Structure formats: structure tokens, C-alpha cells
Amino acid sequence: MTDKFVSIEGIAKRYPGAGGATTTIFENLWLSMARGEFCCVIGHSGCGKTTVLNILAGLDAPSEGAVIVDGQAISGTSLDRAVIFQSHALLPWRTVLGNVAYAVSSKWRSWDRAKVKAHAQTFIDLVGLTGSEYKRPSELSGGMKQRVGIARALSITPKMMLMDEPFSALDALTRGTLQDEVRRICLETGQTAFMITHDVDEAIYLADKIFLMTNGPGAVLAEVVENPLPRDRARTDLHRHPLYYALRNHIIDFLVARSKTFVAETPDHDPRNVPLVHIGKPGLTIASGSEEQRQTWTPGTNPGLSA
Amino acid sequence: MNSSLRLRAGLVSIALLAAFLGIWHLATRSTAPVTTMSPEYAKLMGLTATQGKSAMPGPLDVGAKLWDHLKRPFYDNGPNDKGLGIQLAYSIARVGTGYLLAVLVAIPLGFLIGMSPLLSKALDPFIQVLKPISPLAWMPLALYTIKDSSVSAIFVIFICSIWPMLLNTVFGVASVRKEWINVARTLEVGTIRRAFTVILPAAAPTILTGMRISIGIAWLVIVAAEMLVGGTGIGYFVWNEWNNLSITNVIIAILLIGIVGMLLDQILARFTRMVTFPE
Known part of the structure; x- marks a missing residue:
């Protein structure tokens, strides 16, 4: 990788367990992202995805290792890295405008009220909430609340966005619309984004790179899958792309079967050089890794196709 | 539906009040036959003996x-004869x-x-021991150290109203949602600003609930405290009228204590509603 905007270097997270033992959620995790890249992490619950995101955000500290963002090791939270929370985390006693303005005035402390308001308004307009500025979060639908969360995260013009399953609590229609919005905004602003998701289609639609994590405890980053779909993909014809199902099946196979057995079956897995998988013609697809692994996701032999 | 329910409830309340007053009236009217005795003796014995009242x-x-009192609430005829308004004002000022x-x-x-x-764990044993102490148990100590009965009463109110507020504030502050704290942390909001912009509004409903419990307890305790310290106040009035054997005035004082207590509670309830936020 030439441009490492974000570099996670050998981080581990351990918790003290019962009887003096320690539980290792993950260890020796290496991961990097280029500037302007949209990356999704997929893995089962308990594999430490949220912990990775919290460490990236600075809300949590790794037990070992370091995280470097834009050439600097991070220590604690920063206005450079905005977080969109799964539960939207709006302050219920503030209005929509108040919630966004809180973030704006936290970043630019010297701005006067009018300037803060105008800046916040721009981002409320951007997420399509014009007219709801003076509503309180309790008066908004789930999708609108998450829009406020997105506006709040964007309003501080961060260097990167961290999203922890931001759409998992929303209904399918709203989720689709918001995915479109996030994709549009990230492309327009060249935002670097790191998103945790359970939704394979969401990852395929949004991500440039998909990180696959094995089951915890002792989770490892198994593969980095490069999304073969063009950057200007559209939701409507996504599934018509020739490589869509190959990609989808590869991810689903991983989640269904290989996420459990990966560690046992791949003793020579090097966490520093995680295989970069290109979905394409069989035989040309995996940059590194064993022959048997390639077979598991080949479209012809795939159980995921019929699903 | 709602208004008719309120109307019906109001009617039942009025009926209950009327029934209570009626029974009270019947129970206290003169029943025994008028006994004959010499007029001088009758004067000494009073109406209870002579007319069976x-x-x-x-x-x-x-x-x-009560009507007499309401007509002249603020008269002052010396230490043992002051208007009810003055007595209540003393009590409210002490409680306040x-x-x-x-x-x-x-x-x-x-x-x-x-x-x-750390502070929470370190101070917990002290709070646990101090909290259940009856506020009046502090009275001798307060009188001895402060050497002023009026200030001692204020101290007793202070010590009885501090615990619900303290415990509710601790609970409200400690249980502010992690995600709201995390929002402030990701926005690099400093500790002081975080305390005022996130923790205070989030904990305000719990704090106000504690304040509401406290004002109720303070109003309960002031009556007992004033009975002890004497001089002025509604509690002193009750005890003084008992010594005067004026049960009528005692009943009036009881009624007024209830009404003022209700008003204090309603004021705090209104403040609580102001800071409560829907989620």
C-alpha cells in the first residue's frame, strides 16, 4: 500500500477474565486504509469490530499496538475523526439544529452564534432535514434521527468518518435511502470512511474494500476483499454486475463457514500481510493464500447462489 | 372522555368532603342533657360540662x-399571639x-x-451512616455548637434535605448514558463544558426529583423542629395552641401545613416538568 492514511499497527485488546486469566478479543491486528477510501468491516458479533472502531475513534485504548492517522499516532478522541453511532446518540433536550450546532461550536469555539447556526444549517440541508431544524429528536423518525447524526458528524468536517452499524436499527427502505445519501456525501467530499456492518449488500454497495474478520475471541482479520464493482455503481443495477454474485457469495461463505474455521485451517496466516482478494476469474483472484481456499468461493460450487 | 372523567372525579371529591364534614359535624354536636348547676360553677366547668358540648x-x-385568621393574617400582639401569616412566613423562610x-x-x-x-466509594460509608439519622437528633448538637435556636432549626432543615438531593444527584450524574458522554468525548468537549452541556441536562430530571423529595421532608421536619426551638413558626403555633387547649387553632394549623406543603411540592413538580425531556 502506497498511501496509508490510516494505519492500525499490531493492536490488541485484552480484558481481565475470571481467576486472573485474560480474555483476548483480538491481537496483532494490522489494517490500513488509503485517503478517500470507504472500508467496511464484516464479522460476527463478538469479533471485536466495535472495539476496533472505538480504538480508531479514541474512545477506547488498545492493550498493545498503535493507530496512526494522517502520519500521527492517535491518543484519545479527536475532532478529526467523527463517529456516527448506531443508536444515533442525539442529545434529546436539544433540537436538530441544537445538536448539530453543539458539534460545530465544539470545533470552532470562537465562532459567534450566527456563524455556528449558518454552518449547522448547511449540513442540515445536506442531509435533507430542511424544515425540521427546531424539532426535538423525540419528534423524529428513526431515519431522520440518523440523518441528524450524519449531519452532526459531517458538520465538523472530519478527516474521516467512523460508523458503527449506523443503519442497522432502520427499516429497509429508510436504510436504502440513507445508504445512497452517505455514498453521495462521501464521494462528493472525498471522505475516508470506516464502517461496521452486518449487512453484506450494504458493504458491497458502499465499500471500496471489505475487511473480513473471523469469530472471536482471538479474532483475526482474515482477508481484505477488494470490491470489483465500479465506483459509480448504482443501487438499481448493482446485482446485474457480472462479479456481484461472486463477491456476495465469497463474503457469505466466509460468514457462514470460514469465519469459524479460518484460524484452525490457516496456521500460516500472517496478520501483517493479510491476503488481498480480488474477485474475478477463478484462479486469478487471490493474491496470496492456499489453493483449497480459492475453491470455496468459486461461483460454480457455491451454495450461496441458490440462497 | 378525559374531561368527563375529571368532572366525575371532582364530583366524587366534593361528595367525600361533604360526607366527612357532615360526619364531623354530627359527631361533635351537643348530645348530653343540660345539667343544672349553680351559675358560678357552670362558668368554671365550661360548655362541655354544662351543655354536653x-x-x-x-x-x-x-x-x-379560620375566617377570623384569614381576615387578619399578619397581626402581631406580642410573642405568643401572632397572625398565621406571620407564623407561616417564619416557617417558610427557615425551610427556604x-x-x-x-x-x-x-x-x-x-x-x-x-x-x-473514587470519591463515590470513599464517601459511601459516611453517607450510609449519616443518611438514616433523624434530623431532630442533631438538634442538641446544633443548639450547643450554634447557640442560636433559630439558626439551629435552619441547620436541621439543611441536614434533612441534603440526603435525597445528594443521592439523586450522584445517581443522575453516574447514570448519564455512555453514548452521550461519548458524543462529547468525540467532539473534544472539556470536562467543565461537558458537565454543563451534557451531564447537567441529562441528570436534571433525576436531580429535580431529589429536590422535590427534599422539600417535602424539609416541610415535615420544620413543624417538629419549631415545636422544639419555639418562638415563632407554624410548628411553634401548633404547640402553643395545644398548651392553650385551643383544638380549633390546632386543626386550622394542620390544614394550613398541608396546603403549604402541597404548594411547595407543586412548585418543584413544575420545575421537574420543565427540565424533563422526552426520548
């Missing part, structure tokens, strides 16, 4: 006396002073304890 005043006696002092101590202290697990 109940020693308990009826609602009409209380009503008439002690209570405000308690607010000034309990809320900042509660914030510190709630935000610091």
Missing part, C-alpha cells in the same frame, strides 16, 4: 375561626434558607461524587 370543635367552629443551603452543597458535591468513582 363535645370538647372537639365542629367544622363550623373551625370555619369561623436551609433548603437552599442544602442545594448549594448537595448538587456540586453530588456532581463530584457521581463523576468520580
Whole structure:
């Protein structure tokens, strides 16, 4: 990788367990992202995805290792890295405008009220909430609340966005619309984004790179899958792309079967050089890794196709 | 539906009040036959002996006396004869002073304890021991150290109203949702600003609930405290009228204590509603 905007270097997270033992959620995790890249992490619950995101955000500290963002090791939270929370985390006693303005005035402390308001308004307009500025979060639908969360995260013009399953609590229609919005905004602003998701289609639609994590405890980053779909993909014809199902099946196979057995079956897995998988013609697809692994996701032999 | 329910409830309330007053009236009217005795002796014995009048005043006696008090609430005929308005004002002033002092101590202290697990653990045994002490048990100590009965009463109010506020503030501050704290952390909001912009509004409903419990307890305790310290106040009035054997005035005082207590509670309830946010 030439441009490492974000570099996670050998981080581990351990918790003290019962009887003096320690539980290792993950260890020796290496991961990097280029500037302007949209990356999704997929893995089962308990594999430490949220912990990775919290460490990236600075809300949590790794037990070992370091995280470097834009050439600097991070220590604690920063206005450079905005977080969109799964539960939207709006302050219920503030209005929509108040919630966004809180973030704006936290970043630019010297701005006067009018300037803060105008800046916040721009981002409320951007997420399509014009007219709801003076509503309180309790008066908004789930999708609108998450829009406020997105506006709040964007309003501080961060260097990167961290999203922890931001759409998992929303209904399918709203989720689709918001995915479109996030994709549009990230492309327009060249935002670097790191998103945790359970939704394979969401990852395929949004991500440039998909990180696959094995089951915890002792989770490892198994593969980095490069999304073969063009950057200007559209939701409507996504599934018509020739490589869509190959990609989808590869991810689903991983989640269904290989996420459990990966560690046992791949003793020579090097966490520093995680295989970069290109979905394409069989035989040309995996940059590194064993022959048997390639077979598991080949479209012809795939159980995921019929699903 | 709602308004008709309220109307029906109001009617039932009025009916219950009328029934209560009626029974009270019947129970206290003169029943025994008039005994004949020499007029001088009758004068000494009073109406209870001569006409079989109940020693308990009826609602009409209380009503008439109450009307007298309401006409002249602020008269002052010396230490043992002051208008009810003056007595209530003394009590409210004592409660107000002690209570405000308690607010000034309990809320900042509660914030510190709630935000610091160390302080919380370190101070917990003291709070657990001090909390169940009856506020009146402090009275001799207060009188001895402060040497002023009026200030001692204020101290007793202070010590009784501090605990609910302190414990509710600690609980409210400690249980602010992690995600709201995380929002402030990701926005690099400093500790002081975080305390005022996130923790205070989030904990405000719980704090106000504690304040509401406290004002109720303070109003309960002031009556007992004033009975002990004497001089002025509604509690002193009750005890003084008992010594005068004026049951009518005691009943009037009881009624007024209830009404003022209700008003104080309603004021705090209104403040609580103002800071409560829907989620």
C-alpha cells in the first residue's frame, strides 16, 4: 500500500477474565486504509469490530499496538475523526439544529452564534432535514434521527468518518435511502470512511474494500476483499454486475463457514500481510493464500447462489 | 372522555368532603342533657360540662375561626399571639434558607461524587451512616455548637434535605448514558463544558426529583423542629395552641401545613416538568 492514511499497527485488546486469566478479543491486528477510501468491516458479533472502531475513534485504548492517522499516532478522541453511532446518540433536550450546532461550536469555539447556526444549517440541508431544524429528536423518525447524526458528524468536517452499524436499527427502505445519501456525501467530499456492518449488500454497495474478520475471541482479520464493482455503481443495477454474485457469495461463505474455521485451517496466516482478494476469474483472484481456499468461493460450487 | 372523567372525579371529591364534614359535624354536636348547676360553677366547668358540648370543635367552629385568621393574617400582639401569616412566613423562610443551603452543597458535591468513582466509594460509608439519622437528633448538637435556636432549626432543615438531593444527584450524574458522554468525548468537549452541556441536562430530571423529595421532608421536619426551638413558626403555633387547649387553632394549623406543603411540592413538580425531556 502506497498511501496509508490510516494505519492500525499490531493492536490488541485484552480484558481481565475470571481467576486472573485474560480474555483476548483480538491481537496483532494490522489494517490500513488509503485517503478517500470507504472500508467496511464484516464479522460476527463478538469479533471485536466495535472495539476496533472505538480504538480508531479514541474512545477506547488498545492493550498493545498503535493507530496512526494522517502520519500521527492517535491518543484519545479527536475532532478529526467523527463517529456516527448506531443508536444515533442525539442529545434529546436539544433540537436538530441544537445538536448539530453543539458539534460545530465544539470545533470552532470562537465562532459567534450566527456563524455556528449558518454552518449547522448547511449540513442540515445536506442531509435533507430542511424544515425540521427546531424539532426535538423525540419528534423524529428513526431515519431522520440518523440523518441528524450524519449531519452532526459531517458538520465538523472530519478527516474521516467512523460508523458503527449506523443503519442497522432502520427499516429497509429508510436504510436504502440513507445508504445512497452517505455514498453521495462521501464521494462528493472525498471522505475516508470506516464502517461496521452486518449487512453484506450494504458493504458491497458502499465499500471500496471489505475487511473480513473471523469469530472471536482471538479474532483475526482474515482477508481484505477488494470490491470489483465500479465506483459509480448504482443501487438499481448493482446485482446485474457480472462479479456481484461472486463477491456476495465469497463474503457469505466466509460468514457462514470460514469465519469459524479460518484460524484452525490457516496456521500460516500472517496478520501483517493479510491476503488481498480480488474477485474475478477463478484462479486469478487471490493474491496470496492456499489453493483449497480459492475453491470455496468459486461461483460454480457455491451454495450461496441458490440462497 | 378525559374531561368527563375529571368532572366525575371532582364530583366524587366534593361528595367525600361533604360526607366527612357532615360526619364531623354530627359527631361533635351537643348530645348530653343540660345539667343544672349553680351559675358560678357552670362558668368554671365550661360548655362541655354544662351543655354536653363535645370538647372537639365542629367544622363550623373551625370555619369561623379560620375566617377570623384569614381576615387578619399578619397581626402581631406580642410573642405568643401572632397572625398565621406571620407564623407561616417564619416557617417558610427557615425551610427556604436551609433548603437552599442544602442545594448549594448537595448538587456540586453530588456532581463530584457521581463523576468520580473514587470519591463515590470513599464517601459511601459516611453517607450510609449519616443518611438514616433523624434530623431532630442533631438538634442538641446544633443548639450547643450554634447557640442560636433559630439558626439551629435552619441547620436541621439543611441536614434533612441534603440526603435525597445528594443521592439523586450522584445517581443522575453516574447514570448519564455512555453514548452521550461519548458524543462529547468525540467532539473534544472539556470536562467543565461537558458537565454543563451534557451531564447537567441529562441528570436534571433525576436531580429535580431529589429536590422535590427534599422539600417535602424539609416541610415535615420544620413543624417538629419549631415545636422544639419555639418562638415563632407554624410548628411553634401548633404547640402553643395545644398548651392553650385551643383544638380549633390546632386543626386550622394542620390544614394550613398541608396546603403549604402541597404548594411547595407543586412548585418543584413544575420545575421537574420543565427540565424533563422526552426520548
